[in-house]
Amino acid sequence: MSETSSSRRRFVGASVAGLGIAVAPGIHLIAAQGPAEPAGASNAKRWGLLVDASKCASGCDACVKACATENGINETVADARQGSQWIRKIDLQDKRTGRQLSLPMMCQHCANPPCVDVCPTGASMKRADGIVLVDRHVCIGCRYCMMACPYKARSFVHQPLTEQNPEVPRGLGCVESCTFCVQRVDRGQTPACVEACPEGAMVFGDLKDPNSAISRRLAQVATTQVRADLGLDTGVRYQGL
C-alpha cells in the first residue's frame, strides 16, 4: 500500500521536524518507542455492516443492551433526552401502506462524513479502514457535528461519569457515537450488537473484500443506504427497508 507507506513517511517527517523544534524530548521519545511498531488500521479494508430489517423484531433491543454493556453506557440521567444512545431501535410505519418495520440506527460510518467536514478541531475523524470516531482528546464539545449528522447518531455527554469500561473511555463535555466497537474489531471480533442479535440480522465485515460474507450478501440482495440522496456512501446498509 503505497499510500500507507507515504503517510508513514510523512509521519516520520513530521516527527523529525518536531525533533528539530524540541530536540531533547524528541530523542527520548524515539528511544522509548523502540523499533517495533504495531500495524494499524489499513485502507485496504473498509468495515461495513448490513442490517436485515425484515428479521428485526419490533420489541427486541438485544443489540442496544449489548452495546450499553460493552461500552459502559450505564449512567443515570435526570432527563432522558440528555442520555447517550450509540444505537437505538426505530419503529417505522409507511404513511401510505401502513407497512411496519423496526431497525437499529447508529453511526452509519459514512465514507464522506459531514461530522468530519464540520468539526473545527479535527476531532471527528475517519480511520483508514472507514470507522468514524471522535478523538475525544481534541473534542471541545461544540456539538457542530451533532447539527451536521443526518442520522442523529451522536450524543453529547451532559454529566460527569465514573463507571467507564477501561477499554472504552468516555466522559463529560465530549461528543460520542458508535465506534463499531473499535476495541473489539481491532482484536478481530465483531461489534457487540452484531454478536448479540438473536435473529442474526446483522452482518459485519470488510466491504472491500469481495469474498467477505457482507460483500457476498450485498452482491445478492437489494440493499439501501439511508438518506442515499445525500451521497455520503454509508458503511451501514439496510436490507428489506
Add this chain to the structure above:
Amino acid sequence: MTKLPFKLLCVTSRLRAFASKLLVLAVVLVSGLALAGESRVAKPAVIIEKADSQCVAPPEEMRRNHMEMLKHQRDKTLRLGQRGAKVSLNGCIECHASKKTGSVLGSGENFCQGCHAYAAVHLDCWDCHQPKAHTKATPAPAAAGAKP
C-alpha cells in the same frame, strides 16, 4: 484530509510541550529562588506495586517523559488504530494500580496522584479513563443505555 490534521497534531503537540517545558522551567527557577525549596505538599512516596516487573522504559526516562509518551501513543492508537504498543494508558494502570484500592488515584499514595499533586499538575484524563485496574464491563443495566 485526515492525514494533514494528524501531521499538524504531532507538530503542534510538540510545540506546546516545548513551550510548557519552558514555562515550567521558568516557574521552577523563579519559585526556587523565591521560596528556597520550601513546599506545602509532602514529597510523594512513589510506591511500586509490581517491583518484579519492568516499566516500559527506565525509571529516569519515565519520570521525565511519561506524559509525552502517553500523548504520542494515544494519537497512534486512536487515529491510526495501532494497538498493542508497549506504551498504553491501560497498561500503566494495570501495573501501577495500588494493591489496596485497585486504583492509580485516590490519595497521595496512589501512583499517578502523588507526584501530580506534588507537581501541581492537573490531569483531565480521568474524566474518561477508568483509573481502576481490572474493571470489567459493567453488567447490562435494567434498561439499556443511559436512562433516568
Add this chain to the structure above:
Amino acid sequence: MQLVPYSRGEERFFYTLAALGGLVTLIGLASALYMEIHGHAVTGMNNQIVWGLPHVFAIFLIVAASGVLNVASIGSVFGKVLYKSRAPLSGLLCLAMLAGGLTVLMLDLGRPDRIIVAATHYNFSSVFAWNVFLYSGMFSIVAVYLWTLMERRMNAYSKPAGFAAFIWRLILTTGTGSIFGFLVARQAYQSAILAPMFIIMSFAWGLAAFMVVQKAMFAWNGLTLHPALRNRMKNLLGIFVAATLYFVAVYHLTNLYFAKQVAFERFILVDGGIFPALFWGGWFLVGTVLPLAILYTPGLLAMRGAVMVASILVILGAFCQLYVFIIGGQAFPLEIFPGLAAASSFGDGMVGQYSPSLPEFLLGLGGIGIAFTITTIGVRVFHFLPQDDLAKLEAAGHVLE
C-alpha cells in the same frame, strides 16, 4: 473638541454603570463555571436541541457586531461625512460585541478548558474553523482601523483600513450564515440564501444597537441629535428592517415551493407552538411592523425617544427571530426516513423539547454584560462621543433642514 471634564455626579454615574456591567459579566462567568462543573445536564439543552439560548445570544452579538461596523464603513469607505464622526464609536462597539459573543460561544463549549486545542488544531474544511480565523482577523483589522482613526499621523490610512474592515465584515457575516447554510441534513438550514440574509440582518441589528448606544450617550451628555441627522439614520434603519423582511419572506417562500419543506414551514409558521408565536408576534409584529410603523408615521416619529423605541424593538425582534431559527430549526424532527413515520426512545419523529434554564440565560446575558462594560469603559477612556460639526456637514452638501 469641546468636551467638558466630567463632573462629580457624572463620575459616580460612570462607575455605577461600569460596576453594573461588571456584575452582569461576573454572574455570566459564574454560570459558565457552574455549567462546566455539573455539565450541560443543568441546562435545557439535550441531544435533540444541541444549541440553545447561549447560541441565540452569541450569534446575535456576533452578527450585530459586524453590522454595527457599517456605520464606520459608510463614513470611511463611502466618504459620508455624517458617518465619519461616528466611526470610532462604531469600531469600538464592534469589538465589544464581538468579544461578548465569542466569550459566550466559548464558555458554552462542553470543554471550555480545551480552548487552547481550538486555537492549535484546525480542520480547514470546517466552516466553524474558518470562523475562528474570521473572528480573530476581525479583531485585528478593526483594532488597526481604530488606530488609524485616532492617531493623527495614521489618518491617511483610515480609508484603506476602513475598506479592509468593510470587506472582512462581509466575509465574516457570510461565514456566520454559512455555519448553518452548510448543514445539508437539516430542513431548516440547507439554503444558500442564509448568507446574504445574515448580512442584511446584521445591517439592521447593528444599526439598531448603534442607535441605542448613541442615544444613551447623547442623553448622558445633555445633547440631542440634530433632527436632520436623526432623520437620515432612521431612514437607513427602516430600509434595513424592510430588507430583512424581504429576505425572510423569500427564505420561507422558496421553502414553501419545495414540497419536502412544506411540513417544516407549517411547523415554524402555523402549528409549532412557541415558534409560530415568536415568529409572528415577536419577530414580525414587534421586530418589524411596529418599528417600521414608528419610523415612517410622522405622528409617532415626532414623539420623544421614538427612534430609540424602534431600535429596541428591532433588537427584541432579532432575538425572537434567532430563537425561532436556531431552536425551532432543531426542534423540527429530522427526516431520516422520508415518507415513513418514525418512533424511538431518542425522539425520532417527535418535536424536540427545550426549556432554557437560568444558568444558560445568565451566561448569554453575561455576553451582553461584557459588550456593555467594554463599551462603557472604552467610550470614557477614548472620548468616542460622536461630534457633529454642522458647518462642515453643510459644506459637504448635507441639507440640514
